[in-house]
Amino acid sequence: MQPRVNSAAIRRLNTIRVFHALRENPNCAQRDLSRLTGLDKATTSAIVTQLLDDGLVERTEPPRPRRIGRPETALSIAPSAGLLVGARLEPGTIRIVTTTLAGAVLEQAQIPGSTDLGTALRRLHEGIDAAVAASRRADAEAPPVRGIGVGIPALMDRSGRLVLAPNLGWRDTPIRPLLEEALGARVQIDNDTKAAAMAERLFGACRGVEDFAYLTGHSGVGGGLFLGGRLYRGAQGFAGEVGHVTVVPGGRPCGCGKRGCLETYVSEPAILAQAGERGRTLPDLWAVAAAARDGDAAVRGVLEEAGRHLGFALSHLVNLTNPSLVVLGGNLSIVAELILPTLRAALDEHTLEPLRRDLRLLVSPLGPDAVPMGGIALAMEGFLSAPEPIRGILLP
Structure with a gap:
């Protein structure tokens, strides 16, 4: 049997392509949309007409000098x-x-x-x-x-x-x-x-990146994987739980019921608790980062240990999936500059050299607002x- 073509789904996919092209290229001419999306002129025109009719797109004067001939208007997602x-x-x-x-x-x-x-x-x-x-x-x-x-x-x-x-x-x-x-x-x-991770792909550091790992820390530590340009979810949807990689066998108890999970050393509550054990009662990671920058040896020690554990866990992720980019986001971005030295050292120690050679590490431009x-x-x-x-x- 010949497979049936779902024309409605194709139209929807084409509309999404045009929408994202306009979102990433505001004040774009209609003929440029065809080039950006790979759609033919007739399809692009039909989609633009529908978006205009539905009030999602508006025409504006182009911000560049007009060429000789028929004036060309620009297109953008309507703010209203x-x-x-x-x-x-x-x-x-x-x-x-x-x-x-x-x-x-x-x-x-x-x-x-x-x-x-x-x-x-x-x-x-x-x-x-x-x-x-x-x-x-x-x-x-x-x-x-x-x-x-x-x-x-x-x-x-x-x-x-x-x-x-x-x-x-x-x-x-x-x-x-x-x-x-x-x-x-x-x-x-x-x-x-x-x-x-989806936000990084659409709005942040990972636009156009096909294979990347995103790590974040708030109440716990999580990972998101984009492989081959798609968010990888796994068989049941649970892929990416890097916070529950064991970094210290028999170590600190975790809320998941196990012991020694990464997030018991690297999450915000874990870092605050460890600082408290060393006599430093601090309200949040901003205060932790400030104390470390001021030279507090106890707080710096907590963050250095956190960086080592994170680098160790991340090395397994890199060895398994071979991403080109790793992004630290969420509250990890607040202390990133302070944990990166030991994180990089652990990566160098535990990651296969060919996989580590071209791996880039970035701090999310979205920061704590990534989620x-x-x-x-x-x-x-x-x-x-x-x-x-x-x-x-x-x-x-």
Whole structure:
């Protein structure tokens, strides 16, 4: 039998290609879109016409001198086309970001989190309502919310079910329907680090990079893998749990029930606890970084040990997957410059030389906002991939 062509899916994929080309190349001429996407002129024209009709794209005067002949207009994602909301759900904090449909940040907010599920969902709803209201203050037209994405430090299966969140104390929870009931809207949800890796691919240091590893640290430590240009999830969706690689057999107890996991030495709570054991009571990683820069030997020792453990775990990841780039993000970016010397030394010691030779290490330009921006990436993907993405307005 001849395979059937799903023309609607092809149109949707082509629309996504044109959208991202415009997002990355604002004020782009229509003829340039054909070159950027590889689509023929007729297909590009039909998609642009639809995007214009639906108010997602607008024509503007080009920022370059006009050529002789018929004047050419530029195309951009319309700022009034809608809002996206991204959130990071952590035990201690909930971080929320709102952006335009093109991903330009409008508002950022941080509110207290909770390990009580009902309390966390209520605070998330209140925080999103406040952030959206603040984003709309200067816009009389009140652009609609087009998508909501949430990153959670948890094992998430492919259906969006939370299997285990050790640091939140949640297990086997239908988190997607609970979020959608609490927020009254469709929600895209994923593991926080996978979401952050998507943000790096769309907005950060990994645009155009086919094979990279992303590591982040907040309440735990997570990893996201892009292999061959695609986010690698594994058989059940759990791939990338580098925080639970054993770095000290029989070492510190972990919330997952094991001992000696990487995150018991490298996560923010672990670093603060170890600093406290050495007589340094500090409120957060910003204070840890400041103390280390001021020459506090005890704090520097904690960070140097964290770098060694992270480099050891990362060497296994590099030996197995051979990425061209490793990005340190989330709260790891706050202390990156202080842990990189011992991290690099451990990588050099434990990684095969041909794999280490051309490996680049970068600190995420998205910093601690990588996960909420990952929520933006999830929201954007959900909106564009919906059967009727153009008309899919979620909230008034």
